Amino acid sequence: MTVFGGRLRRTQLILVLAALTVSCAVSGDRHGTPPAVSSPPAQAQAAPPSAGSTSVTARQALTGDLMYDILLGEIAGQRGDFDVSVSRYLEATEAAQDPRVAERAVQIASFAHQYDVALLAARRWVALDSNNIDAHKSLTALALQTGDLDEVVNQLDYLLSVTKDPDEGFRTATAILARHADRKAGLKATQKLVDRYPDNAFAWMALCRMAVIAEELDTALAAADKALALSPGLTEAIILKAQVLVRMERNAEATRVLAEAVGRNPTDTDLLFAYGRMLLDADDLEGAKQQFSRVVKIDPAYAGGLYSLALLELETKQYKDGEKHLKQLLKQKPDDQNAYYYIGFAEYEQGHSADALGWYLKVDSGDYWSQALLRAATIMVENGNVARMQEHMRTLRQKNTDQAVNYYVIEGQVLTDAGLHDKAYALYGEALEYSPDNDDLLYSRALAAEELGRVEEAETDLRTILDRSPDDVRTLNALGYTLADRTDRYEEALGYINKAFVQKPDDPAIIDSMGWVHYRLGDLDKARFYLKQAWEKNQDSEIGAHLGEVLWMSGQHDEARRVFELSRKSRPDDPVLLETLNRLKP
Numbered sequence: 354m355t356v357f358g359g360r361l362r363r364t365q366l367i368l369v370l371a372a373l374t375v376s377c378a379v380s381g382d383r384h385g386t387p388p389a390v391s392s393p394p395a396q397a398q399a400a401p402p403s404a405g406s407t408s409v410t411a412r413q414a415l416t417g418d419l420m421y422d423i424l425l426g427e428i429a430g431q432r433g434d435f436d437v438s439v440s441r442y443l444e445a446t447e448a449a450q451d452p453r454v455a456e457r458a459v460q461i462a463s464f465a466h467q468y469d470v471a472l473l474a475a476r477r478w479v480a481l482d483s484n485n486i487d488a489h490k491s492l493t494a495l496a497l498q499t500g501d502l503d504e505v506v507n508q509l510d511y512l513l514s515v516t517k518d519p520d521e522g523f524r525t526a527t528a529i530l531a532r533h534a535d536r537k538a539g540l541k542a543t544q545k546l547v548d549r550y551p552d553n554a555f556a557w558m559a560l561c562r563m564a565v566i567a568e569e570l571d572t573a574l575a576a577a578d579k580a581l582a583l584s585p586g587l588t589e590a591i592i593l594k595a596q597v598l599v600r601m602e603r604n605a606e607a608t609r610v611l612a613e614a615v616g617r618n619p620t621d622t623d624l625l626f627a628y629g630r631m632l633l634d635a636d637d638l639e640g641a642k643q644q645f646s647r648v649v650k651i652d653p654a655y656a657g658g659l660y661s662l663a664l665l666e667l668e669t670k671q672y673k674d675g676e677k678h679l680k681q682l683l684k685q686k687p688d689d690q691n692a693y694y695y696i697g698f699a700e701y702e703q704g705h706s707a708d709a710l711g712w713y714l715k716v717d718s719g720d721y722w723s724q725a726l727l728r729a730a731t732i733m734v735e736n737g738n739v740a741r742m743q744e745h746m747r748t749l750r751q752k753n754t755d756q757a758v759n760y761y762v763i764e765g766q767v768l769t770d771a772g773l774h775d776k777a778y779a780l781y782g783e784a785l786e787y788s789p790d791n792d793d794l795l796y797s798r799a800l801a802a803e804e805l806g807r808v809e810e811a812e813t814d815l816r817t818i819l820d821r822s823p824d825d826v827r828t829l830n831a832l833g834y835t836l837a838d839r840t841d842r843y844e845e846a847l848g849y850i851n852k853a854f855v856q857k858p859d860d861p862a863i864i865d866s867m868g869w870v871h872y873r874l875g876d877l878d879k880a881r882f883y884l885k886q887a888w889e890k891n892q893d894s895e896i897g898a899h900l901g902e903v904l905w906m907s908g909q910h911d912e913a914r915r916v917f918e919l920s921r922k923s924r925p926d927d928p929v930l931l932e933t934l935n936r937l938k939p
Contacts, residue, residue, distance in 0.1 A: 439467050446474050452482035459491050468498045486515070490529075497533050502542040505530070509546055520589070523559035527566075536567040554584040561593055565600065573597045586618070592627045599634075607631060615644075622648045622655050629661065638665060649678065656685050663695065672699040690719035697725065706732050723763060730767040739776075742767065758788050765797050772928070774804040792818050796828060799835075808839045829853040830863050837870040846870050861891035869899050877907050894920040894927035902933050914939050 439462045446458040455478035462471035475492040482488055489508050496504035509526045516522035526546060530539040543563040550556035557580035564573035577594035580587060591614045598607035611628040618624055629644030642665045648658030659682040666675035676699040679692045686692070697712030710732045716725035726749075733742035746764040750757045761784035768777035781798035788794060799814035815832040818825055833849030836842045850866045857863055868883030884900040897920030904913035917939055920930050 436465075439465050439470055443470055443474065446477050450481065452478050452485065452488070455481055456488070456491075459495070463495070468495055471495050472499050472501070486512070493529055494532075497529065500535075500538070502538060502545070505542050506545045506549075509542075510549060513546075513550075519553065520555045520558075523553075523555040524562075527559045527562045530563055531566050536563075540564055540567040540569060540572070552583060554580040554587055554590060557583065558590055558593055561597065565597060570597060570601050574601070588614075588618070588621055588623050591624065595627065595631065599631075604631075604635065608635065619647075620651055622652045622658065625651075626655070626658055626661070629658075633661070633665075638668065641665060642669075649681075653681065654685050656682060659685075660691070663692075667695060667699060667702075670702070672703050675699050690716050691721060694719075694721035694725045697728065701728070701732070706736065723759065726760075727763050727766060730764060731770065734767055734771045734773075739768075739771075739773070758784065758791055758794065761787075762793055762797060765801070769797075769801060769804070774801050777801040778805060778807075792822070792825070792828075796831070799831065803835050803839065806839075808835065811835055824852070824856065826853045826856050826860075826863070830860075830866050833870065834866040837866070837873050843870060843874045847874070859890070861887045861893070861896065864890070865893075865896045865899060868903070872899070872903050872906075877903060881907060888916070892919060892923060894924035895929045897923070898927065898930040898933040901939070902937060905937055905939055910939065 439458075443458060443462070446455045449455070455474050458474035459471050459478060462468070462474055472492070472495040475488065475495050478485070478488040479492050489511055493505055493508040493512070496502070496508060509529065513519070513522045513526065516525075527543070530542055533539040533542075540560075540563050543560050547556045547560050557576045561573045561576035561580065564570070564576060574594065574597050577590060577597055580590040581594065584590065591610065595607040595610045598604070598610065608628075608631050611624065611631050614624050615621070615628050625644050625648045629641045629648065632644060633641035642662065645658050645662035645665065648655050649662055652658070659678050663675045663678040663682065666672075666678065676696055679696050679699070682692050683689060693712050693715045697709045697716075700706075700712060701709035710729055713725040713729035713732070716722055730742045730746065733739070733745070743764065746760050750760045753760070761780065765777045765780050765784070768774070768780060778798060778801040781794055781801060784794045785791070785798065795814045795818055799811040799818075802808075802811035802814065812832065812835065815828050815835070818828045819832070822828070829849045830853040833846045833851075833853065836846035836849070840846075847870050850863065850870055853860075853863050854867055864883050864887040868880045868887060871883060872880035880903045881900075884896065884903055887896045888900050897916050901913045901916040901920065904910075904916060917930070917934060920927070921934075924930070
């Protein structure tokens with residue numbers, strides 16, 4: 354007979370489990386158990402209100418049967434038996450007057466993906482604690498999950514009734530409905546909600562946003578127009594209409610809408626900023642910069658305006674102005690990682706490499722983290738501090754072991770760019786001892802080996818990758834190019850390059866390889882055909898060196914010289930270009 358075999362054993366069981374409540378509470382850890390909450394009190398006392406609650410929950414003495422269901426539900430959840438856990442908590446929820454029991458049932462049933470049960474528990478939670486915003490939000494989400502859109506609308510209506518900001522309330526409603534897998538159903542629910550608030554411009558804006566998500570752009574535009582009919586000067590509605598028009602590819606009309614709005618409200622910074630963004634998308638850099646300048650003049654703390662203006666100034670090589678506005682931005686957002694990066698960029702472009710290094714080293718997260726680290730390491734090498742760079746990267750690897758491979762790749766790239774291929778090769782060997790199955794490291798070591806003339810080693814590493822990933826495009830192209838450039842196995846090289854080309858026919862690097870292998874095969878016409886395509890897509894100096902050589906060998910000397918000159922202006926120290934020029938002496 355098991356411990357859980359009958360009602361006669363319950364009193365003894367409760368005494369045992371009460372002592373184990375803390376240690377057996379499910380913890381939401383990586384073993385697949387739901388998150389823990391405090392167990393309901395085992396004696397009569399007032400339960401503390403849930404977050405967002407304005408009510409006080411009722412006192413309740415837990416009976417033996419109720420305590421048994423709660424504790425058995427916890428133990429079953431700990432053991433992964435969620436059918437038992439959910440059923441016991443559902444029984445407890447129906448019997449209990451404490452809303453925390455219902456809340457816990459919602460958590461466990463949701464974790465077990467038994468959403469119908471979770472919905473029942475959420476309704477009980479709302480019934481027991483009707484002013485609890487979290488309870489209503491849970492019921493909304495579960496009604497959405499189970500497709501009960503009427504309940505969703507009722508709950509959203511409640512949430513709107515208690516919000517102090519109708520705009521934020523309708524934004525929240527849209528965000529909740531957007532999670533529904535059936536976007537059309539979400540749009541239908543939004544329409545039902547709007548029907549309850551037909552004279553509210555924010556309701557129509559919510560419908561507009563949901564219609565965009567559901568890809569019903571005509572409905573979205575009509576809703577935006579309705580919002581503007583109700584509130585003609587509503588900035589957010591004007592911007593929303595312009596955004597819808599852009600999605601409808603009616604960009605000129607969208608620009609006109611914003612231009613007219615700015616004309617009516619020349620000091621509205623949100624309109625000015627949106628208009629600037631629209632002009633920027635239309636490649637009107639000067640017009641965009643004027644609008645962003647107006648934004649910053651009116652509101653010097655407008656972060657988006659400062660950032661956008663600064664980037665345009667850097668784009669047009671106004672480095673001092675760009676740096677000034679980025680530092681102004683830092684007064685509003687002291688830890689803005691993007692600002693750190695771009696100030697570093699501005700300092701470097703002005704020849705202040707030491708100052709640039711300091712700014713780059715401040716970047717420790719965000720979109721530009723790896724690029725900032727790469728630039729910082731490059732500056733150290735440019736200043737002759739290779740040892741300092743390597744020590745810096747070693748320290749970072751030791752402090753951030755989970756990012757070690759990324760640090761190895763960045764350091765190797767810096768060494769390669771500096772022409773220190775022997776150091777790069779040794780570094781990748783060390784990295785592969787740390788992470789032997791990493792294809793990025795293996796690929797990078799292969800390229801370093803090829804630069805050092807260790808063709809067999811490069812081929813071995815590339816083939817190891819292809820053994821694991823036979824269709825890896827970059828490796829197919831690298832192996833094909835290496836064989837074409839460093840051996841006489843041209844037909845074999847063509848086979849690898851062809852496989853890469855089939856997958857990415859528009860990649861200029863692969864097109865360049867196609868041209869180069871045909872040149873090595875002696876087919877100047879095909880070589881010229883592919884290399885001209887590659888050059889049109891990307892005037893890279895190495896592609897220029899290949900095209901220039903083929904043109905030269907085809908007797909088109911003037912055209913070859915023109916390509917060589919453009920390549921030399923682009924990157925005068927490119928080793929492939931220099932070798933070609935020294936050999937051909939055009």
